[in-house]
Amino acid sequence: MYGALIAIVAENQMPENTTKKSDSAEQSPLSAGRAKVTINDIARLANVSKKTVSRVLNDHPIVRAETRAKVKQIMAEQGYAPDPQARALAFRRSFLIALAYDNPSPQYVVNMQRGILDELEGSDYQLVLHPVDRSAANFSEKLERFVERHRPAGVIMPPSVSEDEALCEMLRSQSCPYVRIASRDLDTPAHMVRTHDADGAAQAARHLASLGHKRIAHIHGPKSFRSAHERLAGFKDGLKEFELELDDALTIEAGYTFDSGVRAADNLLSRSKRPTAIFAGNDEMAIGIYSSARKLGLKIPDDLSIVGFDDTPMASRIAPALTTVRLPIRDMGGEAARALLKLIARQEVTENQSFNPEIIVRESTRSLA
Amino acid sequence: MYGALIAIVAENQMPENTTKKSDSAEQSPLSAGRAKVTINDIARLANVSKKTVSRVLNDHPIVRAETRAKVKQIMAEQGYAPDPQARALAFRRSFLIALAYDNPSPQYVVNMQRGILDELEGSDYQLVLHPVDRSAANFSEKLERFVERHRPAGVIMPPSVSEDEALCEMLRSQSCPYVRIASRDLDTPAHMVRTHDADGAAQAARHLASLGHKRIAHIHGPKSFRSAHERLAGFKDGLKEFELELDDALTIEAGYTFDSGVRAADNLLSRSKRPTAIFAGNDEMAIGIYSSARKLGLKIPDDLSIVGFDDTPMASRIAPALTTVRLPIRDMGGEAARALLKLIARQEVTENQSFNPEIIVRESTRSLA
DNA sequence: CTGAAAGCGCTTACAG
DNA sequence: CTGAAAGCGCTTACAG
Numbered sequence: 001m002y003g004a005l006i007a008i009v010a011e012n013q014m015p016e017n018t019t020k021k022s023d024s025a026e027q028s029p030l031s032a033g034r035a036k037v038t039i040n041d042i043a044r045l046a047n048v049s050k051k052t053v054s055r056v057l058n059d060h061p062i063v064r065a066e067t068r069a070k071v072k073q074i075m076a077e078q079g080y081a082p083d084p085q086a087r088a089l090a091f092r093r094s095f096l097i098a099l100a101y102d103n104p105s106p107q108y109v110v111n112m113q114r115g116i117l118d119e120l121e122g123s124d125y126q127l128v129l130h131p132v133d134r135s136a137a138n139f140s141e142k143l144e145r146f147v148e149r150h151r152p153a154g155v156i157m158p159p160s161v162s163e164d165e166a167l168c169e170m171l172r173s174q175s176c177p178y179v180r181i182a183s184r185d186l187d188t189p190a191h192m193v194r195t196h197d198a199d200g201a202a203q204a205a206r207h208l209a210s211l212g213h214k215r216i217a218h219i220h221g222p223k224s225f226r227s228a229h230e231r232l233a234g235f236k237d238g239l240k241e242f243e244l245e246l247d248d249a250l251t252i253e254a255g256y257t258f259d260s261g262v263r264a265a266d267n268l269l270s271r272s273k274r275p276t277a278i279f280a281g282n283d284e285m286a287i288g289i290y291s292s293a294r295k296l297g298l299k300i301p302d303d304l305s306i307v308g309f310d311d312t313p314m315a316s317r318i319a320p321a322l323t324t325v326r327l328p329i330r331d332m333g334g335e336a337a338r339a340l341l342k343l344i345a346r347q348e349v350t351e352n353q354s355f356n357p358e359i360i361v362r363e364s365t366r367s368l369a
Numbered sequence: 370m371y372g373a374l375i376a377i378v379a380e381n382q383m384p385e386n387t388t389k390k391s392d393s394a395e396q397s398p399l400s401a402g403r404a405k406v407t408i409n410d411i412a413r414l415a416n417v418s419k420k421t422v423s424r425v426l427n428d429h430p431i432v433r434a435e436t437r438a439k440v441k442q443i444m445a446e447q448g449y450a451p452d453p454q455a456r457a458l459a460f461r462r463s464f465l466i467a468l469a470y471d472n473p474s475p476q477y478v479v480n481m482q483r484g485i486l487d488e489l490e491g492s493d494y495q496l497v498l499h500p501v502d503r504s505a506a507n508f509s510e511k512l513e514r515f516v517e518r519h520r521p522a523g524v525i526m527p528p529s530v531s532e533d534e535a536l537c538e539m540l541r542s543q544s545c546p547y548v549r550i551a552s553r554d555l556d557t558p559a560h561m562v563r564t565h566d567a568d569g570a571a572q573a574a575r576h577l578a579s580l581g582h583k584r585i586a587h588i589h590g591p592k593s594f595r596s597a598h599e600r601l602a603g604f605k606d607g608l609k610e611f612e613l614e615l616d617d618a619l620t621i622e623a624g625y626t627f628d629s630g631v632r633a634a635d636n637l638l639s640r641s642k643r644p645t646a647i648f649a650g651n652d653e654m655a656i657g658i659y660s661s662a663r664k665l666g667l668k669i670p671d672d673l674s675i676v677g678f679d680d681t682p683m684a685s686r687i688a689p690a691l692t693t694v695r696l697p698i699r700d701m702g703g704e705a706a707r708a709l710l711k712l713i714a715r716q717e718v719t720e721n722q723s724f725n726p727e728i729i730v731r732e733s734t735r736s737l738a
Numbered sequence: 739c740t741g742a743a744a745g746c747g748c749t750t751a752c753a754g
Numbered sequence: 755c756t757g758a759a760a761g762c763g764c765t766t767a768c769a770g
Contacts, residue, residue: 455763
């Protein structure tokens with residue numbers, strides 16, 4: 001009690017009160033006061049203008065090293081951090097990073113979020129969520145409205161949002177930095193984080209072919225997803241290495257969902273000459289094949305080998321455990337955030353990291369005895 | 370081309386240029402200009418002060434109906450929307466709603482996010498993500514720093530973050546509105562969205578008891594989660610209705626994860642007098658029991674009945690499909706957001722909706738023949 | 739019921 | 755290398 005009282009009295013007697021009135025509120029930055037420390041307090045304490053403090057804050061090169069050190073020290077002493085709202089207003093852009101996504105897999109979405117958050121940690125940027133329904137007529141306008149009004153620092157787009165050229169054109173016209181995660185080079189290297197889906201699918205093909213399978217089917221995702229094309233193409237290429245060709249009659253489109261996987265498998269497995277192996281474009285559909293096979297009394301992997309794509313948690317928990325192709329989603333999110341931060345800081349970006357999938361062999365595949 | 374040119378010329382000849390200089394930038398709100406419409410433009414066009422426009426914006430009651438209508442009409446004509454950054458600076462609070470969460474289930478997290486986003490749609494509020502690691506020493510300081518600096522409009526906390534009293538005390542001391550989703554009344558009704566976990570667990574108990582099971586085990590979640598206690602207590606109560614008592618020796622704590630479920634089930638099922646039914650505190654652990662049973666050659670539901678909690682997508686996809694207790698996570702998120710918005714608007718809140726779980730009977734349970 | 743002034747806490751544009 | 759002035763687009767506090 002007394003300590004605090006004395007401190008206040010001392011404060012009121014200090015000569016700095018006789019200095020010319022600054023436009024900051026009267027407050028005592030040295031006491032453990034409730035009022036927030038502002039740029040004006042730092043400027044006063046360092047005997048410089050607020051503009052100089054601002055220069056230090058923004059790492060502007062033209063500040064004397066001595067001045068810079070002094071300002072930095074006082075900022076540290078006072079626990080000063082600039083107000084993001086004030087900077088946003090002056091900068092005409094906010095400290096929001098938007099994730100615009102439409103991937104239906106919760107595991108994918110959560111991992112992507114985590115990867116981005118890993119990278120944003122400690123920065124002033126906040127991750128805001130913008131789920132997108134690409135089948136809705138006005139989805140593009142909604143995002144545009146958000147960008148116009150909130151002026152985000154940047155936008156990250158995983159597939160299939162990343163494949164929307166009109167959306168990216170809109171972001172460009174708003175001068176909004178963005179990074180696209182996709183299975184093809186859709187943009188300049190600085191704006192791309194590439195995944196090599198085709199390569200992963202080729203690994204799946206080699207695995208099945210080397211086990212002796214010949215009548216191999218493929219259930220791929222919707223044509224509206226680039227990844228569906230890439231995985232199909234890669235799978236074909238992988239088979240070709242073994243002098244095998246993917247039969248069109250054994251190639252079916254489905255919706256990347258469990259139910260669509262069940263239906264596609266029902267179709268394939270009820271044929272007189274059913275395939276001995278199926279490569280599914282993602283794990284959800286692969287699990288659907290399990291369900292269909294069970295219904296028809298087929299044993300996995302004895303009667304049917306299955307390979308998925310994604311390596312969701314379910315893949316390792318289901319029986320028999322699913323052989324699948326894994327993409328490091330979290331790392332991809334991290335790289336996208338890193339790339340975006342560089343773009344925002346107008347740093348030179350030549351190329352970002354690209355990601356190779358890896359096949360995880362488990363129990364759902366076996367050699368055709 | 371000519372149209373645009375003429376419009377510009379006309380603009381420069383218009384008498385309004387001779388009106389006294391306003392502090393807004395010179396711009397043409399009537400042309401399809403690139404420059405943004407501001408409060409000053411609306412004020413000028415409506416022949417009122419910007420303060421009056423501000424009053425209309427904030428639904429301040431003391432504005433003449435006529436004036437209000439005129440201002441609103443002009444705002445609509447100009448497609449005006451106030452700048453969130455500017456409002457944030459003046460209001461001393463941002464338009465961010467933070468989700469502070471630590472639930473390990475991706476499905477839970479994504480559903481919760483969706484429910485909140487449903488409700489925030491159309492508003493100016495943005496959902497920002499704040500995953501929390503309650504086992505980290507500084508998790509509370511990190512959130513406090515965020516609240517101090519970004520002054521979010523509010524915070525939503527699902528379990529187990531919602532059970533952290535110190536965190537809520539911090540939010541209160543920062544005058545930051547918040548809503549807690551929890552299985553007990555931890556706060557005043559306005560700050561609570563209640564789930565009746567105990568009731569759901571009682572339904573599981575009644576279901577198993579009515580199937581004739583007597584040697585019933587329970588694998589519950591970590592003691593650090595309120596829900597683990599609630600579900601245990603509710604399960605005991607449900608059994609009591611059938612004159613059954615939960616055997617302490619058949620009650621095991623695990624970690625709400627697949628692996629911990631496997632270990633707990635290994636323990637229970639390898640005993641000489643093994644249980645005929647197990648109620649798991651969540652689906653993850655229930656799926657773990659499947660794995661353990663398979664290892665030991667036990668058939669579900671013939672040799673062992675299993676009930677889970679959550680109704681994750683996996684529950685209906687695994688074979689045999691899991692009987693489980695469902696909580697409407699997405700709706701809960703929506704209600705939490707609605708409650709928070711009311712708190713932010715300082716509306717009178719007496720009580721929020723509470724949520725009852727519902728048992729979904731599938732194939733993993735059967736009567737003890 | 740309405741408005742002019744000052745302010746929120748920063749940055750930009752211009753001087754020196 | 756440094757600073758005084760003006761501004762970002764709103765709201766609060768005070769008058770009338």
